[in-house]
Amino acid sequence: MVRLPNSWFILCTSRELGHKPISRMLQGTPLVLFRGAGGQPAALLDRCPHRNVPLSLGRVVGGQLQCGYHGWTFDSAGECRAIPGLSGDTRAKARCAASYAVREQDGFVWVYSTPGVVPTTEPYRFPLLDARGYSTVRRIVRAPGSLHAALENTLDVPHTAFLHGGLFRTAKKSNEIEVVVRRGSDRVEAEYIGEPRPKGLVGKVLAPGGGVVQHFDRFLLPSIAQVEYRIGDDSHLMVSSAMTPVSDWDTLIYAVVTFRLPIPHWLVKPFLTPVALHIFSQDARILKEQTETIHRFGTEMYVSSELDVLGPAILRLLRSVEREKQASSSEPVHETRLKMLV
Amino acid sequence: MVRLPNSWFILCTSRELGHKPISRMLQGTPLVLFRGAGGQPAALLDRCPHRNVPLSLGRVVGGQLQCGYHGWTFDSAGECRAIPGLSGDTRAKARCAASYAVREQDGFVWVYSTPGVVPTTEPYRFPLLDARGYSTVRRIVRAPGSLHAALENTLDVPHTAFLHGGLFRTAKKSNEIEVVVRRGSDRVEAEYIGEPRPKGLVGKVLAPGGGVVQHFDRFLLPSIAQVEYRIGDDSHLMVSSAMTPVSDWDTLIYAVVTFRLPIPHWLVKPFLTPVALHIFSQDARILKEQTETIHRFGTEMYVSSELDVLGPAILRLLRSVEREKQASSSEPVHETRLKMLV
């Protein structure tokens, strides 16, 4: 239940936003997205200031958004530019719809979470999107949990042996590995050293010939979960999950998987999606149960062990954004080490 | 979200109230209606004072209402007249069910919204019901919005070009007309002067031969919306919508359409209902969206333009009833004028 001001979130793909306005919820607030003058995407509060009907029910006329009830018409900045039946200038501060900064980038439409301000940052750039030899798969999945729970779940190693047992890791522990955790002002990263080549299905695809595994799990403010695997020189997998807090207990994950593998990518692709969706459906089920339990009890009450290397740090970072008290990026990175059985 | 004391509202038609008790909600309060001694309608709070079971589940025995759980029996005044198993007089103040004044008039059962008092007013009389040469059509429709939103919607001109474009008026404005607004202590009226004969379907029915249009939209406390059209000497249409606030966000509209037209009424009638229902279904959809938006945002926040000639005045009148501070009817009518493009 963290609300993040001054942050960029993906609200839809470029393809989803056509001639019709569409409605999207961001941190519990309904927004309307439409393509204004020149096809540039725009985002307004999805409530006509006149009689509180959703603007997303209206239509786009000449690059402006017209409410379907009385025809009040708004430009991309949210100014009221026409009221049918009324002659003269219709612009007035009280008649404005709150407007949000928008960027269209990498095929996604990003919206800034604080209305009426000029952003001081730019949205996340997905790495390796156009890198030579890399392929990309995109998926949107819904996680029925809080932003924090979805982020921790995506970047958590110990649960994989249980929830996804057989696919990633087995429950039978045999290897002790070292985990290096690096905490910065806008990120936290865990590096897993000495991890054996993953057993099971995923391992066989990632590294048919074996090799040393490099594995990083990263959280980048405000809501990016990054999982990176390298096995030897030939295999490289980067999963960026840009998470959008739809409401306090509902998160949309825009996942971009970029990879380079020593086997033909056309062989990998049809197999990557069902495996990823299977893993995700298991995670979604747990997040749903977690959310329902929190609602049933009326409160969250977490206890952590040393193995929860990223979760508490992610929460601290999210809270720093919420309070607008994020540490300066010049602050040194703080490094700790621990052992984990995998 | 206005609650109106000391006001008459229609709770059912005469035909709906037969031998069985029926339950109705008024401003969020469940009432039971039944026919007591001599078939006279009666209204009680729909909760047995004994064990809080709805009295509407019981049955009418000898003009008294008997609860279905233990058989406690109430007369039209709400007094407990029998408790099976108990001998002696059963009347006691604590055992009373709150009772509401009732009038049966024009085929409707009206209930006074404050229990336990003698009304100081009488219900609205539908005009022209028995007038020579007039025909009447009655319909009940549900408006999923507040009483105020439903009243304003019914009496609003500018939205018709948008929501009902083609039927009433076109979005393309060409005529400037004058609107006279008259505000009194128990009503507000808008008169439209210079309005051209309505274009489209409705216009052709109302005035096949053309003529000068007289058009009044009236709100009469507590909850009557009246739309009156005259075209020349031959066409006269009066739509009275008696609105019942079922709950804060749900309104029932008992509409009575009375008309005189220069074409045979049997030709008009089968055509009047589907057109009216089509218009209404568009309004109902908008009211539903408006209500949902208000709930999503947790509050109403309206901005008006000069064209909103009745809405703010209706709200002031409703609030005066709510606070029991209605101005005396001797107060002079206040008149203002403005221009509108139609």
Add this chain to the structure above:
Amino acid sequence: MVRLPNSWFILCTSRELGHKPISRMLQGTPLVLFRGAGGQPAALLDRCPHRNVPLSLGRVVGGQLQCGYHGWTFDSAGECRAIPGLSGDTRAKARCAASYAVREQDGFVWVYSTPGVVPTTEPYRFPLLDARGYSTVRRIVRAPGSLHAALENTLDVPHTAFLHGGLFRTAKKSNEIEVVVRRGSDRVEAEYIGEPRPKGLVGKVLAPGGGVVQHFDRFLLPSIAQVEYRIGDDSHLMVSSAMTPVSDWDTLIYAVVTFRLPIPHWLVKPFLTPVALHIFSQDARILKEQTETIHRFGTEMYVSSELDVLGPAILRLLRSVEREKQASSSEPVHETRLKMLV
């Protein structure tokens, strides 16, 4: 809306609790039941202290309950005995799941409503379960009402003529009987003296040859409703309803009917269940309507007559447990008498 501490309630039958953990709600709190070491039933709060996922989604491994998310494993006392990936002792107070005392008795699993304490009482023993010449029928039914409403309904005589008219008693009153009410510190009992042999179907089964009727309705703290009938020397019927408050407005009734009759029991049994279920479905409907009415009005507001011999006394006893101010059992029983027409 009474919450009872330090009280035993049935949460499931012995048969329902097998190899898998099961979830049960008690007074609004989710619990997980499982069979721990030696097959002994155990009850924990159904929330993993780690990440708030229900433990009932996990599985039992070696008599311990393992969470399905990260594999945290708990013993019957709620102590965390294993965290996969972590070496060393995992026990720590913060990592405990709250545990509840459990008894398995008469084929039911009873749970003590206050966690972390040693019970000062033992669960109710169903009478006559193994008595010679007696037969037993068990049923579980759901009553959509508060514990108090379900208890009063089960032990109330006057409603039977209305709700179950024809089966038990007729609405036409002809006999005046005497009711003796005895109030103790942990119970209240009503004895009906001079009651005629029940008319209708039930009467014919209970006493084909007639005889004097002895009838007791008893409430025993915390939640047992006992109805006992004797007719002559040959017929004896004892219905114990052990009620479990699932939530404030939802009650489960574990009913045990023990009887001895002068006709073959195999003849009675197939007939007992449908009659009982029919009666119960009528009661359940009324309780549901009562509950909905209370929710609609936002509050309970009961008025009683002299015929409500047990309801108010039951509420006082429940409240005494809630406040942990139950009178000592040495307090004398208080007896009153009244007349009732049946």
